Amino acid sequence: MNISLHGKRAIVSGSTAGIGLAIAFGLAEAGAEVVINGRSEERVRKAIEHILSRLPGARLIGLAADLGTVEGAQELFSKVSNVDILVNNLGIFEPKGFFDTTDADWQRFFDINVMSAVRLSRHYAPAMAERGWGRVLFLSSESALQIPTEMVHYGTTKTALLAISRGLAETLAGTGVTVNAVLPGPTRSEGVGGFFAQMAEEQGVPSEQLEKSFIAQHRASSLIKRLATTEEVASLVVYLASLQASATTGAAMRVDGGVVRSIA
Template sequence: MNISLHGKRAIVSGSTAGIGLAIAIGLAESGADVVINGRSQERVDQALEHIRLKLPGARVSGLAADLGCAEGAARLFAEVPQTDILVNNLGIFEPKGFFELTDEDWQLFFEVNVMSAVRLARHYAPGMAERGWGRVLFLSSESALQIPVEMVHYGTTKTALLAVSRGLAETLAGTGVTVNAVLPGPTRSEGVGGFFAKMAEEQGVPVEQLEAGFIAEHRPSSIIQRLASVEEVANLVIYLASRQASATTGAAMRVDGGVVRSIA
């Protein structure tokens, strides 16, 4: 299968590192004109340099804006009025016990993880429908289906994204715009890698040992028995963004290494 996205513009929120950066690279490699995003100009510039070194001639640009707030989203809309592919990747996570979570914690996670995606989809999807083609993707998580007790707030926001994704897909029925959610499992992203590196340093053990221990204790149902790479997650996103994925919409697609024990 030869995926070509030449002539298509893509926006990837929260894409200066980790899964988002891997998605941006994959889209650019497939020929798309990619807009990356991060909160600081320094991070955006670093990501752009990384992509251009990896893919000389890639059509990439960047915007420094906090898309976790309405003001940041408005900046993006002003700079990039329309797009063909929207990847709602922006998200935050933090292990914290349920009874320690404050109202502010809940509000922050909904604002960043859910409302950022809602605002971008609300702005860009109507234009896609008018043009008769588009792809909207929401990065959810296996935590949407198996709420982690150490991050109930995070899991709840990821479940909300599944509802938004399905509802938007049905709203756009027959328009040529597909809408899907992608559910990664434990993935060695920058945030997760940094989390494990810090814990490994504190405990005086190798990172690999800590990762293996986490899978064994907290995700024992994993079939691959390891963390996924960001590229493995990005591969599914690139396919769903492609012309070839035209009959896949309203779906929750898992790239979780088999963590979720389900045949559907």
């Protein structure tokens, strides 16, 4: 399958590292012009340099803005008027017990993980519908289906994205705009890798050993018995953003290594 996104412009929120960076690279590799977003100019610059070092000639636009805020979203809207592909990737996670999670924690997670996606979709999707083509993608998680007790607040925001994704898909029915959610499982992203590295240092064990122990103890249903790579997640996103995925919409697509025990 030859995926070509030449002539398309994409935004990937939170794309300076991890899954977001891998998605941005994949879209650029397929020919799309990609808006790289992060909270600081330095991180955006480094992400662009990273992509260009592997993909000279990639068409990239850098935008430093905190899209978890109204002000950051407005800054994006003022500089990038229209896009063909919107990837709502921005998100945070933090292991924290339910009884220790404050109102402020809940609000922060909802603002960043949910409202950033709501604002961007609300702004860009109508113009896609008017043009008769577009792709809106939400990065959810297997934690949306199997809420982790160590971070109920995170899982709740990812479940919310599934509802928004399906509702928006039905809202845009027949317009030529597809809307889908992608559910990664445990993935070796910057955030997860840093989390394991810190725990490994504290416990005095290799990070690889800790990753295997985590899968065995906390994601025992995994069929690949390892963390996924960011590139594996990005490959599914790039396909869903393509012309070839025109009949896939309103779906929750898992790239979780089989963690979710379901045949659907």
